[in-house]
Amino acid sequence: MAVAAALSRALDSDLWWSFRRSPVTILSAVVALVCILGAALSPWLAPHDPFDLATLNLGDAFKPPSWSAEGDLLYPLGTDDQGRDMLSAIMYGARISLLVGVSAVVFSILVGVGIGLLAGYLGGVTDGVLMRIADIQLTFPSILIALLVDGVVRAALPRELHDRIALFVVIFAIGISAWPQFARTVRGSTLVERNKEYVLAARVIGISQLRIMLTHVLPNVVGPVLVIATLGLSSAIITEATLSFLGVGVPPTQPSLGTLIRIGNDFLFSGEWWITIFPGAALIAMVLSVNLLGDWLRDALNPRLR
Amino acid sequence: MAEGREAPRPAATVMLAVEDLARHFDVSRPLLQRLLAGEGRRSLKAVDGVSFEIPRGTTLSLVGESGCGKSTVARLVVGLYPPSRGGIRFDGLPLEQARADAAQRRRMQMIFQDPYASLNPRWRVLDIIAEPIRAFGLVSGAAAQRARVAELLTQVGLSPLDGEKFPHEFSGGQRQRISIARALSSHPEFLVCDEPTSALDVSVQAQILNLMKDLQARLGLTYLFISHNLAVVRQVSDQIGVMYLGRLVELAEAETLFTAPRHPYTRALMEAIPDLEMTGRQRIPVGGEVPSPIDPPPGCPFHPRCPLVADRCRREMPLLLPPRSQVGTVVACHAVEEGRDPPPAPAGGDQRIGTTATAL
Numbered sequence: 001m002a003v004a005a006a007l008s009r010a011l012d013s014d015l016w017w018s019f020r021r022s023p024v025t026i027l028s029a030v031v032a033l034v035c036i037l038g039a040a041l042s043p044w045l046a047p048h049d050p051f052d053l054a055t056l057n058l059g060d061a062f063k064p065p066s067w068s069a070e071g072d073l074l075y076p077l078g079t080d081d082q083g084r085d086m087l088s089a090i091m092y093g094a095r096i097s098l099l100v101g102v103s104a105v106v107f108s109i110l111v112g113v114g115i116g117l118l119a120g121y122l123g124g125v126t127d128g129v130l131m132r133i134a135d136i137q138l139t140f141p142s143i144l145i146a147l148l149v150d151g152v153v154r155a156a157l158p159r160e161l162h163d164r165i166a167l168f169v170v171i172f173a174i175g176i177s178a179w180p181q182f183a184r185t186v187r188g189s190t191l192v193e194r195n196k197e198y199v200l201a202a203r204v205i206g207i208s209q210l211r212i213m214l215t216h217v218l219p220n221v222v223g224p225v226l227v228i229a230t231l232g233l234s235s236a237i238i239t240e241a242t243l244s245f246l247g248v249g250v251p252p253t254q255p256s257l258g259t260l261i262r263i264g265n266d267f268l269f270s271g272e273w274w275i276t277i278f279p280g281a282a283l284i285a286m287v288l289s290v291n292l293l294g295d296w297l298r299d300a301l302n303p304r305l306r
Numbered sequence: 307m308a309e310g311r312e313a314p315r316p317a318a319t320v321m322l323a324v325e326d327l328a329r330h331f332d333v334s335r336p337l338l339q340r341l342l343a344g345e346g347r348r349s350l351k352a353v354d355g356v357s358f359e360i361p362r363g364t365t366l367s368l369v370g371e372s373g374c375g376k377s378t379v380a381r382l383v384v385g386l387y388p389p390s391r392g393g394i395r396f397d398g399l400p401l402e403q404a405r406a407d408a409a410q411r412r413r414m415q416m417i418f419q420d421p422y423a424s425l426n427p428r429w430r431v432l433d434i435i436a437e438p439i440r441a442f443g444l445v446s447g448a449a450a451q452r453a454r455v456a457e458l459l460t461q462v463g464l465s466p467l468d469g470e471k472f473p474h475e476f477s478g479g480q481r482q483r484i485s486i487a488r489a490l491s492s493h494p495e496f497l498v499c500d501e502p503t504s505a506l507d508v509s510v511q512a513q514i515l516n517l518m519k520d521l522q523a524r525l526g527l528t529y530l531f532i533s534h535n536l537a538v539v540r541q542v543s544d545q546i547g548v549m550y551l552g553r554l555v556e557l558a559e560a561e562t563l564f565t566a567p568r569h570p571y572t573r574a575l576m577e578a579i580p581d582l583e584m585t586g587r588q589r590i591p592v593g594g595e596v597p598s599p600i601d602p603p604p605g606c607p608f609h610p611r612c613p614l615v616a617d618r619c620r621r622e623m624p625l626l627l628p629p630r631s632q633v634g635t636v637v638a639c640h641a642v643e644e645g646r647d648p649p650p651a652p653a654g655g656d657q658r659i660g661t662t663a664t665a666l
Contacts, residue, residue, distance in 0.1 A: 196423045196424075197418035197419070197420055197423045197424035198423065198424050198425055198426040200381075200386055200416070200418065200424075201416065201418065201424055201485075201488065202437065203386060204384050204385075204386065204414070204415060204416045205411070205415075205437065205438045205441050205442075205492070206405070206408065206411045206441065207437070207441055216426055219426075219428040220426070220427065220428055
């Protein structure tokens with residue numbers, strides 16, 4: 001009953017209305033859904049397990065896509081130099097990319113929203129210091145920050161330990177490179193909210209600052225965060241792919257789309273184009289659809305554009 | 307409405323005493339720009355030396371134009387801003403001490419101007435009204451809290467079922483009722499009302515004012531009432547303070563202020579009240595603008611606009627003094643002190659001003 005009511009309310013909302021009227025958005029939602037489901041459910045959906053060495057057959061290496069003359073229906077998108085099925089490798093790789101992207105965005109949100117709330121609500125010196133740090137970081141490209149963090153951690157930790165936590169290092173590196181956007185947005189809305197009378201009413205009662213920030217201000221400033229998070233997800237995936245392409249990202253034992261593109265790159269000029277083109281296309285499809293969804297969300301939630 | 311006020315009051319213990327209260331805001335430009343331009347700090351004297359007392363169970367109103375500092379006084383009194391100078395005593399206790407003690411803090415509450423901003427749009431009405439109850443631990447148990455909120459909603463003329471709704475489902479007047487219910491939920495004795503009706507339609511204003519007066523009579527509340535609407539103020543007040551540029555220029559019993567205004571500024575305000583009877587009365591408009599509180603004029607702050615201005619007004623700040631031959635009023639005006647002002651009750655005019663004001 002409650003679910004039905006919530007569903008009918010959702011279908012009745014402005015958001016749904018603007019969603020239905022935009023064919024591009026519907027298409028990107030479908031593509032994004034296919035990418036996300038294919039990635040998340042790859043262990044069950046993928047035709048092969050690219051990590052199971054027992055099933056690999058070097059005789060099947062460099063098979064072109066199934067529609068070309070030498071293609072094999074068993075490997076719809078061809079195989080790589082090890083005889084791995086590209087479709088399965090892409091699905092597993094997208095899973096890693098998505099995992100890193102989502103975790104990095106969540107990490108950015110936690111750091112950025114927290115700092116933005118503090119800076120906006122407390123103001124004064126706290127605000128000045130935190131926002132100058134954000135400004136300084138914004139002057140560097142985020143890929144540089146991520147490279148720097150990754151490099152420092154790599155140098156600081158023993159190799160064996162680093163290999164084990166490499167995934168977390170990448171998540172941390174990408175997450176830390178993106179927090180200022182969240183912080184700035186949240187700070188802006190917090191500056192507006194903190195002088196509203198409902199916040200003053202809570203202060204008159206004597207509610208603690210932390211509690212006011214979390215229960216009163218936070219629910220009223222998270223709207224724009226959703227938009228940046230969606231746009232941030234695509235750029236986090238790109239950053240991860242870039243790091244992996246450069247060979248400093250996720251460990252080779254857990255290849256992401258970026259790793260696949262890098263490996264494929266070696267064979268691009270010897271004619272085995274499918275090893276790099278298909279992971280690249282998958283990356284583009286995923287990032288573009290998520291980005292278009294983010295654009296739509298931004299416009300749909302912007303009251304001035306209605 | 308003056309009749310109701312004649313009833314014997316409880317022993318005149320003072321609920322709130324304000325002594326030489328001042329609040330200055332730093333409006334300087336950032337340090338670097340200041341250094342480059344070679345200028346010093348600048349401060350805005352929003353409130354500068356205000357003193358009054360509110361006896362328990364009565365209402366004191368502060369009136370004045372926008373920017374005269376009346377809302378700042380309201381916020382100082384509940385501790386939202388620390389004062390730059392002077393003291394506030396709440397029921398005999400210094401305000402800081404009272405604010406630090408939950409048992410004392412519970413006794414003061416505030417009602418705000420904008421009913422569209424004073425309720426958190428993401429919260430249900432139930433949670434909004436229950437917030438003080440939970441914060442002070444007044445009622446424990448979800449069911450008991452629900453019952454208390456239902457009781458409060460009924461008390462302000464809403465339905466107990468309204469607790470499940472969100473603020474945007476209500477009209478301005480209903481929201482203000484929710485705001486009042488929230489303020490009442492901690493059993494306060496002193497309410498600061500910062501222009502509680504100025505954002506409402508005139509018909510709804512009267513309802514809210516009647517509700518507030520009714521609650522005052524039933525619960526023995528003390529009000530500090532902030533308004534720029536003289537008609538509203540006349541309806542609710544026992545005492546009225548007129549503010550100009552951060553200072554009190556006249557403080558009087560409500561009826562006295564309307565029948566025998568003394569300060570030239572108060573008189574000008576009375577002149578400005580529209581006149582339904584269309585008596586064709588001569589009005590003397592006040593020229594000029596309110597000066598900037600960042601750079602107030604020397605001497606009496608009203609002197610650039612005052613019809614009775616003399617040399618002394620330009621040099622010396624007048625003090626709040628009782629004028630000759632009148633009780634229940636204090637006026638900060640050299641002209642009144644020296645007896646240079648025209649007699650307080652010129653034939654005709656003022657009674658009629660009163661009727662118009664009361665018509666609301």
